[in-house]
Amino acid sequence: MIKKKILTTVKDRKTLFLDRDGVINIRLLNDYVCSPNEFVFCPNAREALRMLAPLFDYIFVVTNQQGVGLSRMSEHDLEEVHQYMMQEIGKAGGRIDQIYSCTDLQNKPDNCRKPGTKMAEQALNDFPDIKFSHAIMVGDTESDMLFGRTMGMCCVYIGSEPIETTTDYRFDSLYDFALYLST
Numbered sequence: 311m312i313k314k315k316i317l318t319t320v321k322d323r324k325t326l327f328l329d330r331d332g333v334i335n336i337r338l339l340n341d342y343v344c345s346p347n348e349f350v351f352c353p354n355a356r357e358a359l360r361m362l363a364p365l366f367d368y369i370f371v372v373t374n375q376q377g378v379g380l381s382r383m384s385e386h387d388l389e390e391v392h393q394y395m396m397q398e399i400g401k402a403g404g405r406i407d408q409i410y411s412c413t414d415l416q417n418k419p420d421n422c423r424k425p426g427t428k429m430a431e432q433a434l435n436d437f438p439d440i441k442f443s444h445a446i447m448v449g450d451t452e453s454d455m456l457f458g459r460t461m462g463m464c465c466v467y468i469g470s471e472p473i474e475t476t477t478d479y480r481f482d483s484l485y486d487f488a489l490y491l492s493t
């Protein structure tokens with residue numbers, strides 16, 4: 311029954327927004343992924359992205375990367391990390407259509423970080439045919455779920471810790487989410 315529900319839901323959900331750290335790659339505790347060799351894919355994440363590719367018109371990454379604002383890494387370092395990520399996802403048969411990174415500091419007034427919705431607005435600006443009511447947000451934190459909720463997206467939570475924001479679905483990993491949609 312639940313399966314039927316999510317499949318019906320996803321049929322009309324043409325845009326997928328993905329958080330990066332903790333969803334695609336293993337999140338470093340209290341640290342930032344500053345170079346490609348620190349970027350470790352979550353188990354089966356590449357396979358998950360291959361499975362998700364034909365199900366969505368658009369797949370975007372929306373990621374807070376304050377490490378740049380804190381001078382822990384440069385814009386160029388972040389670019390290199392993302393080039394590596396895209397290359398590996400491509401090799402596995404998946405795709406990301408656009409990456410939106412917010413490098414602002416948390417305390418910067420009017421910053422673009424999630425749970426604020428500036429990155430979603432930027433995506434709409436770049437791809438005017440996307441509809442947030444037909445989009446899914448997948449993330450592993452409260453701020454991801456708030457971001458999705460505010461924009462009226464279906465919210466899929468990856469993780470086991472309780473969070474306050476109401477989510478629509480919960481899975482242990484991106485792979486479990488992809489598996490559920492594909493089988």
Ligand SMILES: [Mg+2]
Nearest residue numbers: 329331332450
């Ligand atoms: Mg995360």
